[in-house]
Amino acid sequence: xxxxxxxxxxxxxxxxxxxxGLLGLVAPRNTRFISKTLxxxxxxxxxxxxxxxxxSLGGPAQTAVLVIGLPDLPFHMRLDNLSAVFALLLxxxxxxxxxxxxxxxxxxxxxxxxxxxLEYHVFLAxxxxxxxxxxxxxxxxxxxxxxxxxxxxVTTDHRHEEIRRAGFLYxxxxxxxxxxxxxxxxxxxxGAGDYSFAGMRSQGLSPFWASAAYLLALAGFGxxxxxxxxxxxxxxxxxxxxxxxxAMMSGVMLKTAIYGLLRVSFDLLHETIxxxxxxxxxxGLVTALFGVLYSTVQNDMKRLLAYSSIENIxxxxxxxxxxxxxxxxxxxxxxxxxxxxxxxxCLAHAGFKSLLFLCTGSVLHATRExxxxxxxxxxxxxxxxxxxxxxGVIASAGLPPLSGFxxxxxxxxxxxFSPGLPHPWLNMVVPVAAALVALVAALAGFAMxxxxxIIFLGQMREPGLKDAKDAGPWEKSGLVWLALITLxxxxxxxxxxxxxxxxxxxxxxxxxxxxxxxxxxxxxxPISPERASYEPVIFLVTIAVAxxxxxxxxxxxxxxxxxxxxxxxxGYYFQGPRAQDTAxxxxxxxxxxxxxxxxxxxxxxxxxxxxxxxxVKVEDHFWYWLYLPLAKLVGRVSTLVTILQGGxxxxxxxxxxxxxxxxxLVARP
Amino acid sequence: xxxxxxxxxxxxxxxxxLLLAPLLSGWVGQxxxxxxxxxxxPLLLPYYMLHKLFHKDVVLANGASSLFRAAPFxxxxxxxxxxxxxxxxxxxxxxxxxxxxxxxxxxxxLARIFISLAAMDVGTSFGSxxxxxxxxVGFLAEPALLMVIFTLALTAQSTSVATIVETMARRDFVIYxxxxxxxxxxxxxxxxxxxxxxxxxxxxxxELTMIHEAMILEYSGRHLALxxxxxxxxxxxxxxxxxxxxxxxxxxxxxxxxxxVAAIPLLLFKLAxxxxxxxxxxxxxxxxxxxxxxxxxxxxxxxxxLGLLVRLLLESRV
Numbered sequence: 001x002x003x004x005x006x007x008x009x010x011x012x013x014x015x016x017x018x019x020x021g022l023l024g025l026v027a028p029r030n031t032r033f034i035s036k037t038l039x040x041x042x043x044x045x046x047x048x049x050x051x052x053x054x055x056s057l058g059g060p061a062q063t064a065v066l067v068i069g070l071p072d073l074p075f076h077m078r079l080d081n082l083s084a085v086f087a088l089l090l091x092x093x094x095x096x097x098x099x100x101x102x103x104x105x106x107x108x109x110x111x112x113x114x115x116x117x118l119e120y121h122v123f124l125a126x127x128x129x130x131x132x133x134x135x136x137x138x139x140x141x142x143x144x145x146x147x148x149x150x151x152x153x154v155t156t157d158h159r160h161e162e163i164r165r166a167g168f169l170y171x172x173x174x175x176x177x178x179x180x181x182x183x184x185x186x187x188x189x190x191g192a193g194d195y196s197f198a199g200m201r202s203q204g205l206s207p208f209w210a211s212a213a214y215l216l217a218l219a220g221f222g223x224x225x226x227x228x229x230x231x232x233x234x235x236x237x238x239x240x241x242x243x244x245x246x247a248m249m250s251g252v253m254l255k256t257a258i259y260g261l262l263r264v265s266f267d268l269l270h271e272t273i274x275x276x277x278x279x280x281x282x283x284g285l286v287t288a289l290f291g292v293l294y295s296t297v298q299n300d301m302k303r304l305l306a307y308s309s310i311e312n313i314x315x316x317x318x319x320x321x322x323x324x325x326x327x328x329x330x331x332x333x334x335x336x337x338x339x340x341x342x343x344x345x346c347l348a349h350a351g352f353k354s355l356l357f358l359c360t361g362s363v364l365h366a367t368r369e370x371x372x373x374x375x376x377x378x379x380x381x382x383x384x385x386x387x388x389x390x391x392g393v394i395a396s397a398g399l400p401p402l403s404g405f406x407x408x409x410x411x412x413x414x415x416x417f418s419p420g421l422p423h424p425w426l427n428m429v430v431p432v433a434a435a436l437v438a439l440v441a442a443l444a445g446f447a448m449x450x451x452x453x454i455i456f457l458g459q460m461r462e463p464g465l466k467d468a469k470d471a472g473p474w475e476k477s478g479l480v481w482l483a484l485i486t487l488x489x490x491x492x493x494x495x496x497x498x499x500x501x502x503x504x505x506x507x508x509x510x511x512x513x514x515x516x517x518x519x520x521x522x523x524x525x526p527i528s529p530e531r532a533s534y535e536p537v538i539f540l541v542t543i544a545v546a547x548x549x550x551x552x553x554x555x556x557x558x559x560x561x562x563x564x565x566x567x568x569x570x571g572y573y574f575q576g577p578r579a580q581d582t583a584x585x586x587x588x589x590x591x592x593x594x595x596x597x598x599x600x601x602x603x604x605x606x607x608x609x610x611x612x613x614x615x616v617k618v619e620d621h622f623w624y625w626l627y628l629p630l631a632k633l634v635g636r637v638s639t640l641v642t643i644l645q646g647g648x649x650x651x652x653x654x655x656x657x658x659x660x661x662x663x664x665l666v667a668r669p
Numbered sequence: 670x671x672x673x674x675x676x677x678x679x680x681x682x683x684x685x686x687l688l689l690a691p692l693l694s695g696w697v698g699q700x701x702x703x704x705x706x707x708x709x710x711p712l713l714l715p716y717y718m719l720h721k722l723f724h725k726d727v728v729l730a731n732g733a734s735s736l737f738r739a740a741p742f743x744x745x746x747x748x749x750x751x752x753x754x755x756x757x758x759x760x761x762x763x764x765x766x767x768x769x770x771x772x773x774x775x776x777x778x779l780a781r782i783f784i785s786l787a788a789m790d791v792g793t794s795f796g797s798x799x800x801x802x803x804x805x806v807g808f809l810a811e812p813a814l815l816m817v818i819f820t821l822a823l824t825a826q827s828t829s830v831a832t833i834v835e836t837m838a839r840r841d842f843v844i845y846x847x848x849x850x851x852x853x854x855x856x857x858x859x860x861x862x863x864x865x866x867x868x869x870x871x872x873x874x875x876e877l878t879m880i881h882e883a884m885i886l887e888y889s890g891r892h893l894a895l896x897x898x899x900x901x902x903x904x905x906x907x908x909x910x911x912x913x914x915x916x917x918x919x920x921x922x923x924x925x926x927x928x929x930v931a932a933i934p935l936l937l938f939k940l941a942x943x944x945x946x947x948x949x950x951x952x953x954x955x956x957x958x959x960x961x962x963x964x965x966x967x968x969x970x971x972x973x974x975l976g977l978l979v980r981l982l983l984e985s986r987v
Contacts, residue, residue: 379734445804580792
């Protein structure tokens with residue numbers, strides 16, 4: 001008997017996830033069985049998927065043909081290095097989320113737990129199948145299953161109207177995206193009728209059709225990933241969904257869209273045209289800047305994180321654009337650097353954003369409050385969640401020594417060595433793009449300080465927060481797992497990159513691993529140590545030594561006496577929780593500096609108000625510029641169509657008859 | 670590879686930073702007093718302050734959490750690392766590969782996040798106001814600093830601070846326009862980052878205009894001492910970075926002991942001049958309103974980008 005191939009293991013894992021989901025239907029109301037048995041089992045499968053994918057990295061691509069599918073069109077499956085990197089991400093991150101979910105889902109919250117368990121595991125399995133699919137048909141089936149299962153997960157709490165609306169918006173944009181992807185695949189078959197990816201690879205498309213396929217794919221996958229202007233579903237769907245689902249969607253599902261974009265633009269289309277990169281770069285920059293600015297002004301913690309996800313997706317798109325530009329000019333070493341930044345940021349973002357979303361879940365459970373203005377001081381009641389969230393916050397702000405910094409560092413490095421592009425105009429634009437990326441990174445820090453400071457620090461803004469409880473053991477383990485991922489990705493970049501390098505090598509033909517292996521595991525120097533290097537372990541150790549030595553010296557030379565009293569605050573008398581910054585107050589500088597970027601409605605009290613109040617409402621320009629006019633147009637068109645609907649059977653029969661006649665005339669062989 | 674003398678030089682550089690940083694603050698204070706016709710405080714005042722603060726009890730606010738107590742040590746650790754990787758006497762620093770110029774910006778960012786979070790921790794009105802303003806200054810200054818570093822890194826084809834300094838030291842003395850832009854931008858950024866006039870006033874007593882001072886209002890005793898020390902270390906780090914990038918002469922390239930010793934008086938001299946110029950800037954300027962700060966730092970950002978473009982367009986063959 002031959003040994004079990006990784007791809008077989010992964011397919012078995014997908015089936016196991018489906019089976020676990022179906023088991024949930026056996027006792028759909030037995031919360032204990034579902035949360036304490038099925039979800040941990042799902043997490044175990046996740047770890048297995050991660051390990052198998054890790055093991056298969058660097059190996060040759062494996063294919064499998066499933067017996068299911070259409071007649072003459074069975075599902076083709078393929079596991080190559082690109083799929084493996086994303087399967088790795090899916091496995092390890094979903095394991096943490098599943099463990100957390102074991103402690104999260106409780107009785108009496110919307111959908112029955114058993115149904116939820118089914119949807120959740122179908123969602124996981126479909127994402128894995130998206131990564132493994134090797135023909136357009138299998139891909140689209142898995143992709144749609146993913147969209148539908150996540151739609152049902154988003155609308156778990158379907159009794160609230162705004163959640164139903166959010167779900168509808170999500171479904172709508174997901175389908176607009178799916179149509180674009182389908183069209184892109186259709187273009188890539190080149191009329192040959194071969195829908196397998198192997199067939200698409202062998203098509204030599206003309207630049208025009210290749211560009212069409214690329215732009216359709218960018219729109220389609222961009223809708224799923226949240227690229228501007230197709231981002232509007234993200235800030236609605238994430239707050240609506242239960243936190244583990246938000247974590248899964250933001251951490252993992254958005255990455256499947258990135259996977260799709262990489263698959264199409266670097267694998268299925270083998271020629272890259274330089275302006276594709278410029279398009280991706282521009283869209284990515286707009287998305288990143290837009291996302292980060294809006295995330296700083298949000299007052300709902302999950303919306304804030306959703307906008308921050310948009311920002312991160314924008315940065316990933318910037319990296320993809322840069323890779324395409326370098327790749328088009330055959331500057332493969334730099335392309336490999338940018339591609340590594342892209343893949344690394346996918347991994348890093350999956351870890352820290354899931355972590356942060358799960359932390360909001362714990363806060364939500366402990367306080368029943370999502371609005372930042374009603375939280376505060378939770379570090380006293382929930383120290384575990386607070387300290388673990390700090391790891392996510394530092395990583396998300398792109399600061400050393402955690403994971404977010406590594407990818408940002410790689411991205412800036414690839415910007416820095418861009419001069420030398422044989423295109424004077426690009427040479428000018430790229431540094432300006434780098435300046436914007438730097439601004440985005442700095443603004444992300446602002447958003448994260450707001451997120452963390454308002455939720456966990458300060459005084460409790462509501463009296464009810466005193467009863468908040470720290471996360472339970474399951475939730476804690478899930479958070480610790482993801483924080484560990486964030487830490488390891490932060491301090492062992494060289495080790496990680498030499499593993500995921502196989503995917504870069506597959507797409508671009510060259511990678512960074514050779515350079516990295518010449519240096520030690522502790523050093524990240526993608527070009528040479530003289531040009532740029534970063535040693536996170538030594539970085540961390542130096543700070544830790546200075547910190548501990550400082551503390552030890554201070555304690556020994558002086559004393560460790562501490563007195564507790566009321567805060568000083570310059571002798572200011574009123575020190576209640578209302579004296580602190582609100583969430584709105586904290587972002588006031590941003591609203592003021594970047595005023596034209598927002599659609600704001602403000603009410604400021606005057607001196608004569610007997611009942612003064614202050615409100616500020618910040619809305620997305622794109623709603624008013626794009627979506628509402630579009631919706632109005634659709635409404636008008638549909639009223640025109642209603643003229644045809646007379647309501648009489650005879651008229652409808654006549655329509656059918658005429659259609660038939662026309663078809664017979666047109667479709668005559 | 671790492672040599673014993675390199676390690677010694679590294680340790681010496683860190684100790685020198687720890688020792689000299691308060692002196693630099695004292696020197697600037699003294700120059701300011703002279704320029705403003707006040708009687709000058711003693712040069713060693715910051716040391717007396719640190720000594721006094723270390724002896725005092727820590728008075729913690731009731732609402733202070735563990736993060737509040739940990740933050741001063743973290744900030745101090747960050748600043749020590751920053752001083753360790755910026756070449757002050759010699760470019761032969763075993764710790765230098767641990768963080769290049771981009772990571773250096775990250776170190777400052779990390780310290781900033783911690784001090785802002787600590788400021789929000791007690792939950793007083795001034796604390797959160799200070800934290801918010803610090804982040805405002807931070808997100809405006811950080812990209813400008815990165816652009817300055819980009820300009821220099823393009824010239825040196827490297828982001829390693831040591832390599833940049835070595836390249837700069839070896840070049841002929843010509844005023845490059847890109848360097849001039851970068852230098853002005855760097856000066857603006859350093860003023861803002863170190864809470865100096867015209868962005869912030871270190872000697873202010875008016876709470877509503879404070880940035881840095883508002884954040885540390887609740888600190889006392891050893892915690893305050895560490896924060897003050899870290900602040901002077903930050904000023905020392907920025908001064909050394911500016912001197913190393915724009916006036917790199919006299920920094921020893923190898924690890925020879927004689928060159929190291931020769932570099933000390935030159936460093937002292939350059940720091941003294943730099944401190945005096947800082948005092949002059951602080952004397953002839955007034956602190957601006959907080960919402961003028963974005964304009965000030967926006968100018969810095971634009972100048973830095975301009976420097977980068979000039980470097981790319983006009984000097985690409987130099």
